[in-house]
Amino acid sequence: MAQSEARPASQSRRFIVFWLLSLLFLGLCLVIGLVGYPVWQVRQSVSRCKGYVLPDVAEYAAISEVPALGGESSATEKIEMYLRMPELVAPHKEHAVSILPACGKPGLGALLSLYDSDKPRIKAAVLYSLTHHDDKKAIRPLVDALSYTGREFRYLRQLAARRLGGIGDPAAVKPLSTLLAGDHVSVRLEATAALGKIGTRSTVAPLLRALRDKDERVRQQAEKLLKKFLGPELAVFVDGLMRPDQPRCMISKPKVKPSDPRAEEFFIEVLKTTQSVSLLFEAALALEMIGGRRSVPILLEKLKHKSADIRGESALALGAIGDARAKKPLEDLLAGEKAEEVRQAAREALEKIKKAQQEKQAKAKQPAEAPAK
Numbered sequence: 001m002a003q004s005e006a007r008p009a010s011q012s013r014r015f016i017v018f019w020l021l022s023l024l025f026l027g028l029c030l031v032i033g034l035v036g037y038p039v040w041q042v043r044q045s046v047s048r049c050k051g052y053v054l055p056d057v058a059e060y061a062a063i064s065e066v067p068a069l070g071g072e073s074s075a076t077e078k079i080e081m082y083l084r085m086p087e088l089v090a091p092h093k094e095h096a097v098s099i100l101p102a103c104g105k106p107g108l109g110a111l112l113s114l115y116d117s118d119k120p121r122i123k124a125a126v127l128y129s130l131t132h133h134d135d136k137k138a139i140r141p142l143v144d145a146l147s148y149t150g151r152e153f154r155y156l157r158q159l160a161a162r163r164l165g166g167i168g169d170p171a172a173v174k175p176l177s178t179l180l181a182g183d184h185v186s187v188r189l190e191a192t193a194a195l196g197k198i199g200t201r202s203t204v205a206p207l208l209r210a211l212r213d214k215d216e217r218v219r220q221q222a223e224k225l226l227k228k229f230l231g232p233e234l235a236v237f238v239d240g241l242m243r244p245d246q247p248r249c250m251i252s253k254p255k256v257k258p259s260d261p262r263a264e265e266f267f268i269e270v271l272k273t274t275q276s277v278s279l280l281f282e283a284a285l286a287l288e289m290i291g292g293r294r295s296v297p298i299l300l301e302k303l304k305h306k307s308a309d310i311r312g313e314s315a316l317a318l319g320a321i322g323d324a325r326a327k328k329p330l331e332d333l334l335a336g337e338k339a340e341e342v343r344q345a346a347r348e349a350l351e352k353i354k355k356a357q358q359e360k361q362a363k364a365k366q367p368a369e370a371p372a373k
Contacts, residue, residue, distance in 0.1 A: 039089065041069055042082040042096055049095045066102045075099065076106040083114070083122075094125035101132035108133050115141050124148075124156070131159035134166050142167075143175045157183065158190045165194025170202060177206035185215045192218055196225035204229070204265040208273060211241055229262045234286070237270065240279050264292040271298045277307050284310060288317035296323045303333050311337070312345035319349025322356030 045065040069075035079099060082090045090096070097114065100107035111130055117123050127145045130138045145153075145160035161179060164172040172194070179191035192210050195203040207229075210222035227235040267290070270283040284302060287295045295317070302314040315333065318326035327350065334346040 038078040039082050039085055042078050043090065045069060045099060046082075046092050046095045049099065050092060065099055069099075072103040073106045076103045076110050079103075080110055094121045097122060097125035098129050101129045108135055108137065112137060112141070124153075127156060128159065131156070131163045134163070136167060136169060139164070139167060139169055139171060143172060146175045146179060151184075154184055154187060157187045161187065161190040161194045165190075165197035168198050170198060170200045173198060173200065173202045173206070177209075180206055180210055180213070180218075185218065188213065188215065188218050189221060192221045192225070196221075196228070199229065199262070201261040201265040204262055205269045208241070208266070208269045211238075226266070230266060234263065234266075237266070237279070237282065237286075240276065240282070241270070241274065261292075264290050264294060268295050268298055271295075271302060277310060280305070280307070280310050281313050284313040284317050288313065288320045291321050293321055293323055296321060296325055300326060300329050303329055308339040308342050312339070312342040315342065315345040315349045319345075319352035322353050324353065324357060327353055 045068065049065065066072060066075045069078055079096050082096050083093055087093075097111070100111050103110070111126050111133075114122060114126050115130075117126065127141060127148070130141050131145070142160045142164050145156055146164075148156055157179065161176060164176060176191045176194050176198075179187050183191070188210070192207065195206055195210075204226070207222045207226050210218055211226070213219050213222070223238055226238045230238065264287070267283040267286045270279060271287075274280060274283075280302070284299065287299065299314045299318050299321075302310050303318075305311050305314070311333070315330060318330065330346050330350050330353070334343055334350070337343045337346065
């Protein structure tokens, strides 16, 4: 009787163990299906990508690996899972990161989240990968990439400069300008081209500095870009800056569009940097035609220039601008100047400033007088 009761109990225990083992097996299969298989897929993709240098992985992956991983979103999820695995299970993670640019917007989001990684290889792969994206969200990492010094990161700086030029955000002008100071010529060429693509007023000063670069290719590229900014009528100024010792025709009353801030910035920088009297004179003449108020401080400085022509034309330019800040310096110039042509220019300028101030006051009174009518 006791034996017959023990037998069902033993069978019941074996049955429970069997089901527990079955559940464990099913759970293991599920884990392998949900985690192991995607990690294996990415590992296979990584092994195929290892034959490519990091910057070129994205072009190859876009053709073959992303479709094999199930499309952009699926590939991004699988790669993120792969990156969370230990190195023994998921090696060469930098190549996995380099597949993300081929994953479109999902890949960009993953890259930006990985940017703060404390692993140098991963972070370098992220920076290389972000050079494939034109999204403004990538600007900060790309700007940071420009600060990676050393020969081993030269190509990274080139790619980052090229991409920043493609994005075209003025926030990149200052960091790109620093590359012109002494980086490798290949990087300086990319930085110059990027500044030309951004094409704002703030790019004029670094491009003018690039005109004095020690490499002829950089100088020619800067010359081409500045001439494109200023147009054919003002290209003679760039020629003069490139070849100040060669004889050329002086231009009078250049046709400058007052609405183009790049032209004003160009002539301001010419006044700040060049030593050629003829170029200084022409720059002051051009600013007289533009009438931009941003040029007032540098024109006030040129009232003390040793050349009477520069002092006189600077005075006329200040008069054309009509800024009240120039009144006292022009009065001082008139009182102490010996050259009659400069004195005459100062008198004309003061008259124009006085007239401009009267017109300004008259306009200010008009709204108050309108209700009385």
